[in-house]
Amino acid sequence: MDNSSGVGVIDKAVMVLDTLEAGPTSLAQLVAATGLARPTVHRLALALVHHRLVSRDMQGRFVLGRRLVELAAAAGEDRLIASAGPVLLSLRDATGESAQVFRRQGDARVCVASAERPVGLRDTIPVGTQLSMKAGSAAQVLLAWEDHERLLEGLRGARFTPTVLAGVRRRGWGQSLGEREPGVASVSAPVRGPSGRVIAAVSISGPIERLSRQPGRIHAEVVVQAAQQLTEALRKSND
Amino acid sequence: MDNSSGVGVIDKAVMVLDTLEAGPTSLAQLVAATGLARPTVHRLALALVHHRLVSRDMQGRFVLGRRLVELAAAAGEDRLIASAGPVLLSLRDATGESAQVFRRQGDARVCVASAERPVGLRDTIPVGTQLSMKAGSAAQVLLAWEDHERLLEGLRGARFTPTVLAGVRRRGWGQSLGEREPGVASVSAPVRGPSGRVIAAVSISGPIERLSRQPGRIHAEVVVQAAQQLTEALRKSND
DNA sequence: ATTGACGTCTCAATATCTGAGATGCAAGTC
DNA sequence: GACTTGCATCTCAGATATTGAGACGTCAAT
Numbered sequence: 001m002d003n004s005s006g007v008g009v010i011d012k013a014v015m016v017l018d019t020l021e022a023g024p025t026s027l028a029q030l031v032a033a034t035g036l037a038r039p040t041v042h043r044l045a046l047a048l049v050h051h052r053l054v055s056r057d058m059q060g061r062f063v064l065g066r067r068l069v070e071l072a073a074a075a076g077e078d079r080l081i082a083s084a085g086p087v088l089l090s091l092r093d094a095t096g097e098s099a100q101v102f103r104r105q106g107d108a109r110v111c112v113a114s115a116e117r118p119v120g121l122r123d124t125i126p127v128g129t130q131l132s133m134k135a136g137s138a139a140q141v142l143l144a145w146e147d148h149e150r151l152l153e154g155l156r157g158a159r160f161t162p163t164v165l166a167g168v169r170r171r172g173w174g175q176s177l178g179e180r181e182p183g184v185a186s187v188s189a190p191v192r193g194p195s196g197r198v199i200a201a202v203s204i205s206g207p208i209e210r211l212s213r214q215p216g217r218i219h220a221e222v223v224v225q226a227a228q229q230l231t232e233a234l235r236k237s238n239d
Numbered sequence: 240m241d242n243s244s245g246v247g248v249i250d251k252a253v254m255v256l257d258t259l260e261a262g263p264t265s266l267a268q269l270v271a272a273t274g275l276a277r278p279t280v281h282r283l284a285l286a287l288v289h290h291r292l293v294s295r296d297m298q299g300r301f302v303l304g305r306r307l308v309e310l311a312a313a314a315g316e317d318r319l320i321a322s323a324g325p326v327l328l329s330l331r332d333a334t335g336e337s338a339q340v341f342r343r344q345g346d347a348r349v350c351v352a353s354a355e356r357p358v359g360l361r362d363t364i365p366v367g368t369q370l371s372m373k374a375g376s377a378a379q380v381l382l383a384w385e386d387h388e389r390l391l392e393g394l395r396g397a398r399f400t401p402t403v404l405a406g407v408r409r410r411g412w413g414q415s416l417g418e419r420e421p422g423v424a425s426v427s428a429p430v431r432g433p434s435g436r437v438i439a440a441v442s443i444s445g446p447i448e449r450l451s452r453q454p455g456r457i458h459a460e461v462v463v464q465a466a467q468q469l470t471e472a473l474r475k476s477n478d
Numbered sequence: 479a480t481t482g483a484c485g486t487c488t489c490a491a492t493a494t495c496t497g498a499g500a501t502g503c504a505a506g507t508c
Numbered sequence: 509g510a511c512t513t514g515c516a517t518c519t520c521a522g523a524t525a526t527t528g529a530g531a532c533g534t535c536a537a538t
Contacts, residue, residue, distance in 0.1 A: 005289035007282060008525060009248035009495075014290045021313045024321070027516060037497045042517065043246060050244035051253045057321055060516085064314035072311030074260045075303035082263070082296055147384040148408065150435070169387065196389070247494065248526075266485060276528045281486065299485085 012036055013044050017064070020054060024061040080191075080200060081113050083233040087202070088115035091226040095219055097206040098123050101191070101230070102131070102138040103199065109133055109142055112200070123184050123205040131180060135159040137188035140174035141201040145190065173224050175216035177208055185211035187219045189227035194235055202227040251275055252283050256303070259293060263300035319430075319439060320352050322472040326441070327354035330465040334458055336445040337362050340430070340469070341370070341377040342438065348372055348381055351439070362423050362444040370419060374398040376427035379413035380440040384429065412463050414455035416447060424450035426458045428466035433474055441466040 005011055012034070019025055019033040030041045045062050048054035052067035084101045091099040092115040101113040108130045116124055125131070133139045134157055143154040144165045155162060159179045168174040173189040180186075186205035193199040204211075204223055212218060244250055251273070258264055258272040269280045284301050287293035291306035323340045330338040331354040340352040347369045355363055364370070372378045373396050382393040383404045394401060398418045407413040412428040419425075425444035432438040443454075443462055451457060 005286035007248060007252075007286035009246060010252055010283070010286040010290065013246075013249055013252075014292070017310060021310060023313075023317060028514080038516085039497055039518075040495085043495085044249070046517095047244035047246035047249040051249065053253070063317050063321070064310055066314070068307060068314050069311040071256060071260060071303055072308040074262075075305070075307050078262060078302050082302070145386040145388065147386055147390075147436075149384065151386075197386075267483080277485080278487075278528055278530095279526085282526085285486095 009044070012040065013048060016041065016044055016048060016062075017053065020062055020064050024057050024059070024063045026059075026061050030062060077112065079234060080230075083230055084113035084202075085115075087226050087230050087233070088113055091115070091202065091204060091222060092117060094222050095204050097204040097211065097219075098125070099226070100125050100138075100203045100205070102142065102188075102201045102203060104133065104142045105130070107133055109136075109138055109201075117206070121207050121210070123181075123186075123207070125205070133158075135176070135179035136203075137174040137176040137179075137186040138201040138203045140165060140168050140176065141188040141190050142198065144168040144174070145198045171216075171220070173216060173220045175214070175220070177213060177215075183208055185213075185215040187211075187215045187223045189220070189224040191227050191234070192231045200230075202230060248283070251279065252287060255280065255283055255287060255301075256292065259301055259303050263296050263298070263302045265298075265300050269301060316351065318473060319469075322469055323352035323441075324354075326465050326469050326472070327352055330354070330441065330443060330461060331356060333461050334443050336443040336450065336458075337364070338465070339364050339377075339442045339444070341381065341427075341440045341442060343372065343381045344369070346372055348375075348377055348440075356445065360446050360449070362420075362425075362446070364444070372397075374415070374418035375442075376413040376415040376418075376425040377440040377442045379404060379407050379415065380427040380429050381437065383407040383413065384437045410455070410459070412455060412459045414453070414459070416452060416454075422447055424452075424454040426450075426454045426462045428459070428463040430466050430469045430473070439469075441469060 191200040427442040430439040
């Protein structure tokens, strides 16, 4: 494989990062592994330290830095949001309701993607909105597959019960009526990461009058399908 | 803050990565955000794409790349291993037994750090060793706090039972006698990440003759303390 | 058909990067 | 204590890699 990108300094800096992937590495070892001149490696490594892409351990060895974890988190978020767009548009059109993707963030859930029903009575949840983990079908789904203790902690003060969460796990989806806001119904299903763990929830929401008092009966199938499409899309873009 | 590292190309490349942290960005937007000349940004961005630190979405916009996730995973592993060393040495000395840290990897657990008892009858588990998730106190601890379905899946074919795992959750530690290997006893406790989730297990292991048929009764306290020290060390190095 | 915005490419000029060699320090050996 | 070795850090003359103005191609809007 041609390893030259056309920008020599970046090629060399990446050689340093690649070498550090194996673990803490002294300057001498970096020189040996990269084949570069010692002052060159020294200067590049210090530049990467300056930008927190690399740091130094107690023995002065170079190690990969925290900034990489920050950038990686942003990269992961990008992929979820990129994949969610078309899936939510399809779901909105199939159901005629607004559709969203939520992620958990501590004691709240955050809307990270949204496709709104364009006309008439509709539930509007702008991207970035933080909602409670104590109410709503998305909260149920984000909680249902947590470990026992976190599940019990999450249920404290919640508008739903352990029995409801057991139902969510059995059926693979959740529904709510007026939990987050009077008059609003919703249906949600889990998005799973490559390891199978629930990382997000796909939801539709709208007025009870239109979604009925059993919104899951009508809409669960397409919501579950949309969530599975998103799970598949994320798995594929890992390859 | 002085933003110049002494290597101009790296400074500029990092400006591009920093800008992309906010999400998919066109070339024009990168030019505006970085203040660099258009061909410069173009060349640097293509070089980062070449090394998979950046990629392009369906609209041709630049996005943070998958290589960052790979490097971040390595960075995380580095920190666990770096923090584990002194903790395991203390634990080995306090108990007189070999001490290890295990992480889960699919259907196996892997020893990522180890401090061996130097003399006499001892249990040796070299770093990198893969062991079963179906036997041993570390397997119990890595499994006990999983969600209900993953917990049930993990119990299939296991040498321990749901009742044993409930005890692990209640006490905060697990013990085993001859599960992984006849004549070997072990005690393990959970290491938790910043979100509180179990990410690794601290263990001691040795002959039943020395550890007794109730190794937890004697050693659980220091194993739990060692695991909590490691949890704290990881939390601190996030700041 | 024309215009404007954007992405991509070229290449002369020069600013940056390189790396040989020097220096400082710590650890090991005698 | 003196000496040697190995490693990290620093300097700076010279080479070259990088820069960015300008050209070109494409596409969407008018």
